[in-house]
Amino acid sequence: MEVRTNTGCGGARVSRRTFTKLTALGAAAALSGISNVGAYPMEHFDKLIEPAIAAPAEAERIVYGICEMCPFNCGIKVTCEEGVVKSIEGNPNEPHSKGKLCARGNSAEQVIYNPNRVKYPLIRTGERGAGGWKRATWDEALDYVAGKLNEIKGNYGPESIAIIQFPTSRMVPLVGRFQKALGTPNYFTSLGTCKISRVVADIATLGGHILNAVDFANAKYIMLFGRNTFETPATGSVQALSAAITSGAKLVYLDPRYTVTASKAxxxxxxxxxxxxxxxxxxxxxxxxxxxxxxxFINTYTYGFEELKEFIGEYTPEWAEGITDVPAAQIERIAIEFATTKPAVAHPNWHPKGYESETQISRGILILNALVGNINKPGGIFYPRGVGLGDIKPPAYPEITAKRVDGVPGTYPLVPASHGLWQLLPDAIINEDPYPVKGLIVYRSNPLFGMPDRNRIIEAFKKLDLLVAIDILPSDTAWYADVILPECTYLERDDPPMVIKGKSPKVALRQQCVEPMYDSKHSFWIFKELAQRIGIGNYFDFELDDYINAQLKPLGIDKDYFKENSIWSSDISPELKGLEGMKINTSTGKIELYSKKLEANGYDPLPTFVPPKEAPSGMFRLLHGHIAVHTHANPATFDNAYLNEICSENELWINTETAMDLGIMNGEYVWVENELSRGKIKAKVTEQIRPDAVFMLHGFGHLSPDLTLTYGKGLNDNDFIKAGADPIGGVCPMGETFVRIYREG
Amino acid sequence: MVYKFLFDVGRCIDCKACEVACKQQNDVEIGVRWRRVPEIEGGKYPNPSRTFLSLACFHCSRPYCMAACPTGAIYQRADGIVLTDKDKCIGCGYCVMACPFAVPEYGSDGLMQKCVACYQRIDKGLDPACVHTCLTGALAFDTQEVIAKIKRERVAEKVIISP
Incomplete structure (x- = not known):
């Protein structure tokens, strides 16, 4: 069946050099110089050419900004010429990138100049997901969305409108303002399939979430429990871990798979x-x-050592050997090395493993660090320091009496409502439990691809009266939406400032490098226009610049500061001096080995081991993970000519012996199947994985045909994963997924 | 003064930042890759190995490609950087056959292209894009004397830090 693809996406791929020529020569000359012009209607070029014709030729210009290819938000230095982004590198003054970018950051021009971008507002004309669209003006599209929102609000109450947004957007406080003004409690980020349980573990143990604050560079002994630092490249962590290895630190890495990080351990x-x-x-x-x-350290700064001591007696290395497949002597040796090499650190992970006991796994690693006293010291985990930003005080928000539909905080009292558990939303929509959710606004997130059990999500989408996607590319979610509102990319916009937490905090600002292409708009403008149309315009009675300046005010600077300076630095000393004089935000004021917070909420206050489910006979545990050139569910890396060229399809990693037993050859396409889905994927027969598990790179198997580079390639791991939640921290237990593997026929 | 690349296999983490920095800084067309990071897998479970090699033109001191080029399109600057004059290239492919590392590739125009060591950046006193973005210091670019010195120092460090 051929799917009609007329979101206006696609067309000739314009290289930057071609684009520069194009803008210089004007429309007629440029079009004749591009192959495949027939497939690319003239109207698509209108916006593309406009800025350069209007503006006089400019000399090379440097703009400092913030990357948005992944959640780490590294500092960037962009060279622009004649209204075009010419090249991009890291901001040397930004503490993470230190002037260096990963492959994704380097590929930015393939996002801004991707011909698959959503170019103008679109309203669906046929069935959901069938690909029928009509081009709309912004007024038409916004009026349509506002009309539907008002209708849903009138029929079901504001709580039946849910909002999903990506959690590391600079727009988080402003989208939060929109949600609160609208009066719905149902606000979600993607953390339910990411680090939510780690956040809860940090709060229960350390009194606050410490992000990625691990001082690798000064550590002498580093343990990573599946934290694949080199293939989920936060530029700062990569540089620090690499520097530690180079200067002789020992790296111990635990993972069922021999990742790049494993290969350096x-x-x-x-x-x-x-x-x-x-x-x-x-x-x-x-x-x-x-x-x-x-x-x-234990006596001064921790609570519950005696309880831990009593609890830990039965957990001997001999006991662990039978569970972990690691010899007791090896565990014993590593424990002694870890405790006697100073400083030693264990990374508490990001999205650790995806098990129902994930909060306790994270807590266990945090407690391990506490036992050797290496917290807030060089070479340890530390409390990152930030600075407070200002705000434009909103009018009083309406009282929200409705409960959230994901059971936060009723069923999940410790899960922050600032993230929620998005993976539980589809069931809530389908079952109308505890009430109907009829509208969903998705801002630069891709729930249809990023959440587990895709068929279930599509079923849920069918029950919605309105699904709006605000996005840059026609993501899978956008493809199933009623309205797509095109946002401009991070190189085409100013944004609210970002506090870079760390040893010494800094503040960076995303600044516009070039004019927005096509009919794309800043999301601030989109939310403001929507707010005005649904009667909450008084909460957005300002311009973006006013908000940026209000945020920067406590620092004594304004937006113009960043025209001359690439970063704002605080005068807080970066030195890590232990915990003396520090306020620890737990009920005991100490690091809680025995968590009073968990106890008070009816959970196990000590990290009791809960065994994972055993694989049913003939099935393998499905592991998932990342590669350095791609990010999560974000089509900006998958539908990206530079990154797609390097990795365009995922493979199923199968241990050589397992493959021999199954009669599977390297490179052939095999079936993967479980109760949720079935699909074909290329087999990678390898020595780099345990025989009882298989691995699939996350991020392939997109549904949207307009993502022309990645559509139809690879398989989506999420198709095989059930939605669920760790009872404490709420993360989806994605590791408890089993599949059958077999050849054709 | 002759420039050389240094590649330190122990430090390479296969992140491909070098590949993409090269593409965007030089606007290399899709399908052609002046720098590539192939992987060599080895060993047996539970002792496998993975080795990553970031490879581009070596800018050889005696470039076989240049000797093989029948039209004189390939030339070498005084600083050792090997470049191609597109106006003279006829796309015959002798350079591809002559190069021991199969570095030269054809673009969509049918002509040879390869790493130019970001000579425009070098002329401004900057590192090549791949080196500039390398997160682990696996790549370096400098005069051959300095490169030899870095290499010696790194070997010495390894001797000192290993027991």
Whole structure:
């Protein structure tokens, strides 16, 4: 069946050089110079050419900004010429990138000049997901959306409108303002399939979430429990870990798969999936038994050591050996090395493993760090320092009496409502439990691709009266939407400032490099226009510049500061001086080895090991993960000519012996199947994975035909994963996924 | 003064930042890759190995490609950077056959292209794009004397830090 693709996406791929020529020579000359012009209607070029014709030729111009290819938001330095982005590199004064970018950051021009961009507002004409669209003016599209929102609000109340947005957007506070003014509690980010349980573990143990604050560069012994630092490249972490390895730090890496990070480790431990906590508990057992813990630190800064000591007695290395597949002697040796090499650090992970006991896994690793007293010291985990930004005080918000539909905080009292559990939204929509959700505004997020169980999400979408996607590319979610509102890219906009938390905080500003292409708009403008149309315009009674300046005011600077300076630096010393004089935001004012917060909420206050589910006979555990050139569900890396050229399709990693048993050859397409889905994927027969697990790179198998580079390539891991939640921290237990693998026929 | 690349295999993490920095800074067309990072897999579970090699033109001191070029399109600057004069290239492919590393590639115009060591950046005193963006210091570019010195120092460091 041929799917009609007329979102206006696609057409000739314009290289930057061609584009520069094009803008210089004008429309007629330019079109004759491009092949495939027939497929690319003239109207698409209108906006493309306009800025350069209107503006006089400009000399090379440098603009400092913030990358948006992944959640890490590195500082960038963009060279522009004649209204075109010419090249991009890292901002040397920004503490993470230090002037260097990963492949994704380097590929920015393939986002801004991607011919698949959504070029103008679109309103659906046929069935959802069938690909029928009509081009609309902004007024038509916004009036349509506002009309529907008012209708839903009138019929079902404001709580039946849910909002999903990507959590590291600079627009978070302003979209939050829109949500609160609208009066709905149902606001979500993607953290339910990411680090939400780690956030909860941090709060329960340390009194606050410490992000990625691990001082790799000064550590002498580093343990990573599946934290694949080199393939999920935060530029700062990569540089720091690499520097540590170069200067002789020992790296111990646990993962069922031999990742790039594993290949750089001194010791790779192919641990049985889902048993990391057993390994950690056995390490604690040895450290406490041998008296190798930092007694002074424990006595001064922690709560619950005696309870932990009593609890840990049964978790011996011999016990752990039978669970983890790691010899007891090896666990014992590593525990002693970890406790006696100073400084030693264990990264508490990001999205650790995807098990129902994920909060306790994260807590176990945090407690391990506390036992050796390496918190807020060089080479340890630390509390990142930030600075407060200003605000434009909103009018009083309406009272929200409706409960959230995801059970936060009723069923999940510790999960922050600033993120919620998005993976539980489809079931709430389908079952209308506890009430109908009829409208969904999705801002630069891709729930249809990023959440588990795609068929279930499509079913849920069918029950909506309105699905709006605000996006740059025609993502899968956009493809199933009623209205697509084209946002401009991060190179075409100013944004509210970003606090870079760290040893010494800094503030960066995303600044517009070039004019927005086509009919794309800033999301601030989009939300403001919508607000005005649904009677909450008084909450947006200002311009973006006013908001930026209000945020910067406590720093004593305004937006213009960043025309001359690439970054704002605080005068806080970056030195890590331990915890003396620091306020720890737990109920005991100490780091809680025994969590009072968990106890008070009826959870296990100590990190008891819960075994993962066993694979049913004939099935394999499906692991998922990342590669350095792609990001999550964001089509900006998958439908990106530079990155797609490097990695255009995912493969199923199968251990050589397993493949021999199944009669599977390297490179052939095999079936993957479980109760939720079935699909074909290329087999990668390899020595780099345990025989009882298979691995699939996340991010392939897109549904939107207008993502022409990536559509039809690879398989989506999420198709095989069930939605669910860790009862404490709420993360979706994505690691508890089993599949059958077989050849054709 | 002759320039050389340094590649430190121990530091390369296969992140491909070098590949993409090269493409965007030089506007290399899709399908042609002046720098590539192939992987070599080895070993047996549970002791496998992965090795990554970031490879581009070596700017050889005696470039076989240049010797093989029948039209004189390939030339070498005084600083060792090997370049191609597109006006003289006829796309015959002798350079591809002569190069021991199969570096030269054809663009959609049918003509040879390859790494130019970002000579425009070098002339401004900057590192090539790949080196500039390398997150781990696996790539370096400098005079051959400096490159040899860096290499010696790194070997010495390894001797000192390993027990």
């Amino acid at each position: 001194d010791e790779w431990i192919p641990i049985k999936p889902g048993t990391d906590l057993a390994f950690v508990l056995a390490m604690m057992n040895v450290i406490i038994r041998e008296g190798l813990y930092d007694e002074e």
